[in-house]
Amino acid sequence: MNVAVCVKQIPDPAAPGELDPSTLTLKRDGKLILDDSDSYGVEMALQLADQAGGGEVTLVSMAPRGETGGLRTALAMGAAKAILVSDDALAGSDALGTAKVLAAAIKRISPDLVVAATESTDGYTGTTPAQVAELLGMPSVTFANKIEVADGAVRVHRQTEAGYDEVECPLPALVTVTAGVVEPRYPSFKGIMAAKSKPIEELKVADLGLDPTQVGAAGARQEMVSVEEAEERQAGEVVVDEGDAHERIIAFLEQLKVI
Amino acid sequence: MGVDKIWVLAESVEGVPTATTLELLAAARSLGSTVEAFTWGPDTESLAPVLGAHGATRAYTVGDVSPGLPGAPVAAAMAAQVQAGNAPDMVLVATTYDGRDVAGRLSARLDRPVLTNVVNLTVEDGVPTSHHAIFGGTQVAKARFTGPGPAIFVVRAKSFVPEETGGGPAEVVTVEVPDLGRANDARVLERHVEERAGPKLDEADVVVSGGRGLGQPDNYAMVEELARLLHGAPGASRAIVDAGWVPYAYQVGQTGKTVKPTLYVACGISGATQHMVGMKGAKNIIAINKDQEAPIFGIADLGVVGDVHKVLPRLIDALKARS
The missing domain is CATH 3.40.50.620 (HUPs)
Known part of the structure; x- marks a missing residue:
């Protein structure tokens, strides 16, 4: 079974984010790393391919400047190869533009299963996977917290407001995974060394047959109007626990009439 | 227009x-x-x-x-x-x-x-x-x-x-649904309702959440106990959801639920932006954290610099003694 995993390479979330003053979009000019949210999808894909008795896991990513840092991490985990779409024309792409690129890249490998995170850590739009599925004319099951593949179908526990739905869907299909669905492996030293020579196919917008006006800032058809300081929430009283802090909390709860 | x-x-x-x-x-x-x-x-x-x-x-x-x-x-x-x-x-x-x-x-x-x-x-x-x-x-x-x-x-x-x-x-x-091709091939086989005692997380008047500062999964029981005593719902930071301590449905924050309760109690949560965006609309916030530099104290109405493993048991005992 061949699995494609959509992975995003993002600025280190531990570093404070910054807006480009001219476009008011998030700066992405530093080094990019594998989005943690995607490590679950990579791990899931590796396990499913393994359980199916073979097949390849291919990473699909769109990133500026031919960035491969995050892809190497996922290749080190065990993915076989990667497709990276990197093109100056893609700067300023929104979720739909990104979905067009990912869908076109996925089409080239015709996978049995497409795996993505429910949303990225930096942009957290959360619509790209459904957009990819629609563009591919594929069924999708989003918010999976358990996945099995058997007899040409994927069986998923899909998160709902009330609990979860057991959903079955014939392949090929797209599934999005929630964090914690599996425990992502740490790349081994051997894996890291092997990743260095694994193939990363780098493509341009033209290679995908996409119209450049459909992607990037022009295709996004949206603009940031302004950024303002939000109403500040003031810090209140801070007490250091000397063995009696619970009494202060009780008093506060009484004041709020919670108790 | x-x-x-x-x-x-x-x-x-x-x-x-x-x-x-x-x-x-x-x-x-x-x-x-x-x-x-x-x-x-x-x-x-x-x-x-x-x-x-x-x-x-x-x-x-x-x-x-x-x-x-x-x-x-x-x-x-x-x-x-x-x-x-x-x-x-x-x-x-x-x-x-x-x-x-x-x-x-x-x-x-x-x-x-x-x-x-x-x-x-x-x-x-x-x-x-x-x-x-x-x-x-x-x-x-x-x-x-x-x-x-x-x-x-x-x-x-x-x-x-x-x-x-x-x-x-x-x-x-x-209205008519056009031909969907394969896009509509997924089938729900069975719906499972997970019984959660008490109010729903996003509707509760009181939310008590736990984070990495709890140290280990078992300690989340203290968060649930405190939530129960305050007739509220237990929640969680992304860190402990990712770590598999509690299900995704408990997550409060950017990638989880947005809550606006009368009272939010953050236990062992440092206050990553990811978390704060989902709870800063609470009317009142109590934070318990051992690191006094934790960002959560910047928005808490009552901040307790202390060890959740000590403060929570005492608070729970005191509340039990009242009821």
């Missing part, structure tokens, strides 16, 4: 419109002159009075989609209406599991962009403008579309307050 017609994706549970649906209807009414609901399910007639009372004059429905999922058929039916000339200026969708499926698929089908994580909506110079909390809610960004509509917005829960208008039942209009 002003805003005339607005569609609200109306979700329901067991024949009752969800809270977020009523929030979006209130938002739509404040922005446009005509508000219509777009829904699915076996019995739209039973939804019509509530939808109407909240301002929807019409409720389009695709009917029962089961055992399929709503994303593909509802989006396709909406797109078909738009393409047939019945187009709204705006489509409002809640940040829910099904809502995001519908919004994503509608966006791709109509080739229209979508703005998500909206926390407020205004019309400025006749243009629908969305507000987004960024950098953990310290700043508000405003955005708008520059191309043709409909303008699709995905709105976070608790951004608006539901309000009845006293309108009569919405007129139910059944």
